Amino acid sequence: MASRLDHYPLPPIEDLYTIMTGDCTFTKLDMGNAYLQLELDKSSWKYVMINMHKGLYKLQFGASSACTVYQYVMENILRGLPRVTVYLDDCAWGRPPPAAAAPAGEGSPRLICKPSALARHLAQSCGSFGREPRLVWGGWPRLHTLYNGLWPAAGELRLAREHLQMADGGLVALDWALGEREAPPARAPVLLLVPHAGGRLTRHASGLCRLALRRGYRPVLFNRRLHNGVPLTSRRLLPLGDPSDLREALRYIRHQHPAAQLLAASEGSGSALLLSYLGECGSSSHLTAAACISPIFSFQDWLQAGPFRLYRWLLLLQQKINLSRYATVLGEIIDTEKLFRSCTLRELEEVLFCQSKINNLSWASYWEKNDPLRDVDEVAVPLLCICSNDDPCRGNPEVTLPFELFETNPYFFLLLTKHGGHCGFLTSRSSSWSHEALLEYFKSVSEFFRAEERTKNQCRRKISMTSYKRRGEATHKKESVCSHNIHEIFNWQRSYTR
Structure with a gap:
């Protein structure tokens, strides 16, 4: 047996x-x-x-x-x-x-993760991880949330839009942020930003793009079908748990910028799409590292319970405005009257994806296919999640944060602060602590991989010299290593993540 x-x-x-x-x-x-x-x-x-x-x-x-x-x-x-x-x-x-x-200060962020060489490197090299963030309106998490989510950004962010047509005829858009100076070099890292479920460019996302431009990154916003002015050219709408469009967009970016590192970040409910992509692609992902700011892990429970009333109402309104432009076409596959009468995010999701003329699924069956954490064991890219204890949209951290995942999976890192709200963390009216921590994390991960690459090259040279002496050969070949090949550099951890 x-x-x-x-x-x-x-x-x-x-x-x-x-x-x-x-x-x-x-x-x-x-x-x-x-x-x-x-x-x-x-x-x-x-x-x-x-x-x-x-x-x-x-x-x-x-x-x-x-x-x-x-x-x-x-x-x-x-x-x-x-x-x-x-x-x-x-x-x-x-x-x-x-x-x-x-011990660290009482108000310092807590880095919760499984002990590893990368975790120790992050704790030592990321100064923002060990300092207490000096936030404005520290005791008002809803003010942080609404200000960064609703208040218009200071100055207009210059964007160059690129439409990508998918295999089924649907369109998505990439908005490349443009700086005031000359174009960044070809090897400048590309930072893909996945907005929240409403799809609108928020003050929070705009601020991250501006800071990334100043730090030498090439930021680009990923716009899903029907979001942020993307026209609807196919009757197929994709839920946040389906990363097929994001996967094609990243393949296109890799083809256009083969020498650059690919990084990804998401805000709020948009993290469901990024988590789904990382789990579904696993070691085939094109990303070097990823980060989520105020992610929603249990998306099903979040839709059922919902965030606080004002935020829920605004997100629902934004979704209905996006759909109303194509009500006639969508009426062929869904009940538009029931759609626009929906009063909760769950009702809207059920009408769009569970009760349409194309799909007839139960609520439980739908989430078996679209839960963001369904393939979490397959994630093979370092992922930082920046969260606050007083997030009014996510809810009680003891219930909504999967602490066991961060303590057992070496690819997941949780940076937990006492205050900050949802996608807030404002240190002034124009800057966010989470943006500084995120870019510092990306820089530290890149340095760690470069150090690992140098160590591996030294080992290869020693092995090659040994082989040369034993075989008596006159020459030996030197292997080339791609600077952004995370899976070769990181395979010392792959042995205990499967």
């Missing part, structure tokens, strides 16, 4: 060393009879249980899943303990010198 193999990953030794870097004293514990201490479900007893004179031991050494099951159990027991590492039945604890153990 073969057992079902559990694919829970074992951590690389390099990551365990990284957690203990800087420690001066260590304690190590070795668990006795490790696997034999675990109990299994009764359905598995007849396959692995052995009978001994001291009792019944339910998990044998040699079972195919024993090591991964034990690693999962130990990591969950010791989760949250600082500077503690575990590898199967060995547990180690390191203690830093007294000067290195100073």
Whole structure:
């Protein structure tokens, strides 16, 4: 009888060393009879249980899943303990010198993630991660939210629009932000921004584009079908959980800018589209790194409960205005009368995608296909999520933030602040702390990958020289490495993310 193999990953030794870097004293514990201490479900007893004179031991050494099951159990027991590492039945604890153990300030952001070399690099190199943001209107999260979401931006952002036709005839648009100076160089990193579900260019998104231009990025806004003035040329509308249009847009950008790094950021409810893309594409993604500002993780619950009343009403109104321009054409596939009578975001979503003449799905079946976190285990790109505890749109962080995901998946990083609202984080009326933290994160990730690339090149050279001496060859070939190939550089973590 073969057992079902559990694919829970074992951590690389390099990551365990990284957690203990800087420690001066260590304690190590070795668990006795490790696997034999675990109990299994009764359905598995007849396959692995052995009978001994001291009792019944339910998990044998040699079972195919024993090591991964034990690693999962130990990591969950010791989760949250600082500077503690575990590898199967060995547990180690390191203690830093007294000067290195100073706690962060009470109001500083918390970086919640699984310990890794990249996580340690981010904590050391991103200064904004360890400083308390000095926000205006700190105790008024709704004021942050409404000001950045509704108030017009200071000055007009120059945009150059490019329409892309999809395979089914539908159109999406890329709005390239233009600076006042000359065009950025060909190798300037491209920053794709996915707006919120309403599709309108907000003060928040405009401010991020302006700052990115000043920092040498090439920002571009992704506009979905029917959003932000994009004409409707196909009767097919895509939900936020379908990333097919975003995938084609990124392929086009990669073709147009082959030498540039591709980065992506999203705001608010637009994060559902970015999360769906990262999960669906996995290691085939064209992105080097991604970030979400005030993301909505449980989109189904968010549509059912909804944000606070004013924000919900404005988002619903924006959606109806976009759809009203093509009411006659849409009337052929959906009940437009019921659509424009809808009073909640859930009713609008159901009429568009569950009760149309093309699709007839239940609410539960619809979310099985469109949940943003449905393929979260396949994400293979570093993703930073910037959130605040007082976000009035997302709700209670203890319920709406998947802390376990950030603590167990090495690709997910949560930067949690005490205040900031929803896509707010205003340090003045024209600047946002989240923009600074996001661009600092992208810069730090790029530096980390370049350092890893140099290390790999040195190892290759040593191996090549060794082969040269052994074989007595006169020449040897030097491999070329693409500077933005994240999957080759990052594969030291791939071994424990599948």
